[in-house]
Amino acid sequence: MTIATREWQLVRRPHGEPVDADFALVSLDRPEPQPGEVVVRTIAMSVDPYMRGRMNATRSYAPSWELGETMQGGAIGQVVTSRSDDVPEGALVLHGAGWRDLAVLPAAHVQVVEPLPGLPLSLHLGVLGMPGLTAWAGLFRLAAFQPGDAVFVSGAAGAVGSLVGQFARLRGASRVVGSAGTPEKVAWLGSLGFDAAFDYHDGAITDLLAAAALDGIDVFFDNVGGEHLEAAITAFRTFGRAALCGSISNYNAVSAPPGPRNLSLAVGKQLSLRGFIVSSHADLRPEFVAAVSGWLREGSVVARETVVEGLDSAVDAFRALLSGGNTGKMVVRLAPDPD
Amino acid sequence: MTIATREWQLVRRPHGEPVDADFALVSLDRPEPQPGEVVVRTIAMSVDPYMRGRMNATRSYAPSWELGETMQGGAIGQVVTSRSDDVPEGALVLHGAGWRDLAVLPAAHVQVVEPLPGLPLSLHLGVLGMPGLTAWAGLFRLAAFQPGDAVFVSGAAGAVGSLVGQFARLRGASRVVGSAGTPEKVAWLGSLGFDAAFDYHDGAITDLLAAAALDGIDVFFDNVGGEHLEAAITAFRTFGRAALCGSISNYNAVSAPPGPRNLSLAVGKQLSLRGFIVSSHADLRPEFVAAVSGWLREGSVVARETVVEGLDSAVDAFRALLSGGNTGKMVVRLAPDPD
The missing domain is CATH 3.90.180.10 (Medium-chain alcohol dehydrogenases, catalytic domain)
Structure with missing residues (x-):
């Protein structure tokens, strides 16, 4: 048989x-x-x-x-x-x-x-699996999110990004900004409680982010890479922290994309840029499951x-x-x- | 008067x-x-x-x-x-x-x-002032140096870089590699106990570093910026850590230099890139002065x-x-x- x-x-x-x-x-x-x-x-x-x-x-x-x-x-x-x-x-x-x-x-x-x-x-x-834990580890460990931080998430309508923004809001972010690739996604981010969102096709991302973030960001959670990171470096306040989760804009690229031309700002702004993969942070699973299960039961996470x-x-x-x-x-x- | x-x-x-x-x-x-x-x-x-x-x-x-x-x-x-x-x-x-x-x-x-x-x-x-504390803070705090790490220092014949390499060696680095801008400086790095050094004019820095670092680096202390950072990202092993101290290659630049084209490797390699300025790390001064004064008295730091x-x-x-x-x-x- x-x-x-x-x-x-x-x-x-x-x-x-x-x-x-x-x-x-x-x-x-x-x-x-x-x-x-x-x-x-x-x-x-x-x-x-x-x-x-x-x-x-x-x-x-x-x-x-x-x-x-x-x-x-x-x-x-x-x-x-x-x-x-x-x-x-x-x-x-x-x-x-x-x-x-x-x-x-x-x-x-x-x-x-x-x-x-x-x-x-x-x-x-x-939300209860790998993407959820990715959002949790990146926001709370790699980017060391603290209540009051202003947060920017690229690819914010995706599996990970949509959770990052919601987790940040639930934990007391001063402002949550997201980027997405269609007007429908941008509208959906508003319904999730993002304070501002933009379609990254609508102009230079640095300009779009500057308008959305008002007086700068403390945390950047990057799912997209490329121009988004350059924009975030410009928008960062002193001691800004980036969790580099992915660069979907490059996954199908056949040649190396340009890097952020403003990376030398990382010195004076004292920035932290940290790449990660979720499997290195499995120790966070119990606290993650406990918190997110609770949010799901009470309906506070979509x-x-x-x-x-x-x-x-x-x-x-x-x-x-x-x-x-x-x-x-x-x-x-x-x-x-x-x- | x-x-x-x-x-x-x-x-x-x-x-x-x-x-x-x-x-x-x-x-x-x-x-x-x-x-x-x-x-x-x-x-x-x-x-x-x-x-x-x-x-x-x-x-x-x-x-x-x-x-x-x-x-x-x-x-x-x-x-x-x-x-x-x-x-x-x-x-x-x-x-x-x-x-x-x-x-x-x-x-x-x-x-x-x-x-x-x-x-x-x-x-x-x-050595006992701002450059020394910069080397100390960058190596031990920002890059979280541990004994056994392989270390690469750009601008290694400068005030800060020459101390970074010596501090790393004294604290048990497995290998210390430096770059400098003249053959005389490269030779001097050898006399300081660097395991390998190269003149960054002698070819593509990525190739020069690959040859000098053998099986990769864990820590990069950057005083130069530009192509050096791209080379370090390529040479990094998993969980590599960069302290971004300066980018002297850009200080006189009148237009923005290109960023590292391989920055998306930071995700999979789980890299940490941290910019810093020494004034935020004045709390390290007592331990720094105690250790470095001792090294100077015993002649183990040049x-x-x-x-x-x-x-x-x-x-x-x-x-x-x-x-x-x-x-x-x-x-x-x-x-x-x-x-």
């Missing part, structure tokens, strides 16, 4: 923007689970900007994906077969082997989760998703993510949540 | 490289000291790279100097007249009103110093000076400093140390 699966594989390394021919959706017969293993049927899987780096041959912070192997990523599903005493059939679990309809995994590689009443399971891929239906659409969802096609967390849903 | 002084004034703001016509050496009659004031005869005065910023109309981290007023800076001298019970005549004092042969100051604005036996007083302008004689030569000394004419601390000596 084998298990028939459908899985997305990387078959060619993208040059610049990924195209359909870089990927293949294949049907495989996987071996039955061994003792200690479980079979998980995917309910929802994550597509995230960092995956673009894994498609390159050069190692980014995560190892490169191999050609002809199934891609990986965050997913949530239900255990349909268990050969482990630790994880019963029917359990809802998170795991890191996304991009497939069925995953055969060691039970030790899955994490049982409890659904939050009235909220979709996929929140464990977003966790919006852009949901794409079906495994067949996963590559389309990923490509749309890189060009800003999402508001909030981009999720690929394969099946409805169990009752 | 008045006091006849000779003082250097800024009479025009330099455009690019300072020229003689930007400065004037004037003879003034200063009022006699009031109660609580002292008159200090200058023994030696400091010229430092940060002074170039004070010559511009735009505020850098220190306020702009006013046109037609006497410039300021670190100086050491002897009290020749005192109207204060706190500071006796004959005392040796540090103060911040350099660029003149005689300074009339409130006694509260001078700091009495004890000479170190056998060492010139001017060390209080260098505090080289480039000495220019006479107040008339002060502007020449400053201009030479900006073009790399110094090895170690650039000092203008007006009078010999008292016996």
Whole structure:
């Protein structure tokens, strides 16, 4: 007996923007689970900007994906077969082997989760998962946010950025400013409680930020890179702090983008610029889960998703993510949540 | 009665490289000291790279100097007249009103110093003064140096850089690499105990650093800016830390230099880049003075000076400093140390 699966594989390394021919959706017969293993049927899987780096041959912070192997990523599903005493059939679990309809995994590689009443399971891929912890670690540890700080978030309508702005507001920011790529996203940021937001297509970002931030910023959370960082350096007050989380504007670039021409201001302004990846900050998870679960229960955090239906659409969802096609967390849903 | 002084004034703001016509050496009659004031005869005065910023109309981290007023800076001298019970005549004092042969100051604005036996007083302008504390704060606080770190210092033959490398070596660096601008300076770095050094004119700095640093760096102390920072970002290992102290390569620039094109590597490498100015770290002075005085007494730190004689030569000394004419601390000596 084998298990028939459908899985997305990387078959060619993208040059610049990924195209359909870089990927293949294949049907495989996987071996039955061994003792200690479980079979998980995917309910929802994550597509995230960092995956673009894994498609390159050069190692980014995560190892490169191999050609002809199934891609990986965050997913949530239900255990349909268990050969482990630790994880019963029917359990809802998170795991890191996304991009497939069925995953055969060691039970030790899955994490049982409890659904939050009235909220979709996929929140464990977003606000309660890696993007949420990324926002938390970047804002509170890397950028050392303090109540009263003025905060600027680039890519503020994305999975991480929309949480950074809300976390900052809930913890007493004096002002929260965000940038996004469409008028609709800008309007949505207003509904989230951002004090100001702008569409970065509307002019020079330095000018747009200066108008939005009034008397400067203390914290910058960067998801976009490039011109946004230069604008933030100009807007920073003394002792400004940047958490450098990503540079989605460069992920499809085929040549190195220019760096911020004003970086020498970092000396006199005594700025701190700190890059990070979330896996180095897993120790923050308990305080993060406690705080954000509470905010979700009381309705003070909005966790919006852009949901794409079906495994067949996963590559389309990923490509749309890189060009800003999402508001909030981009999720690929394969099946409805169990009752 | 008045006091006849000779003082250097800024009479025009330099455009690019300072020229003689930007400065004037004037003879003034200063009022006699009031109660609580002292008159200090200058023994030696400091010229430092940060002074170039004070010559511009735009505020850098220190306020702009006013046109037609006497410039300021670190100086050491002897009290020749005192109207204060706190500071006796004959005392040796540090103060911040350099660029003149005689300074009339409130006694509260001078700091009495004890000479170190056998060492010139001017060390209080260098290894025991602002440049020394800059090296200390940048290396140990901003870059969070730990024993075993591999360290790269740009402008390593300067007043600050030469101390950074020596401090790192004395505290257990696994490797200390420096860049400098002449073969003589490079050779001198070897005599200081640097494990490797290169002349940054000898090729692309990224290549020169890669060859000198072997398997990468953990700490970068930047005095130069520009291409040096880009090279360091490439050479950084995970969790690399940069202390951004200055960017002397840009001080005379009339347009913004390009930023590091590889700054997006800061995310995956989880780098920390921190700008600083020494005045924010005065709390480190006691530990700094204790450690460095000990090293000087035992001869384990070399505090080289480039000495220019006479107040008339002060502007020449400053201009030479900006073009790399110094090895170690650039000092203008007006009078010999008292016996």
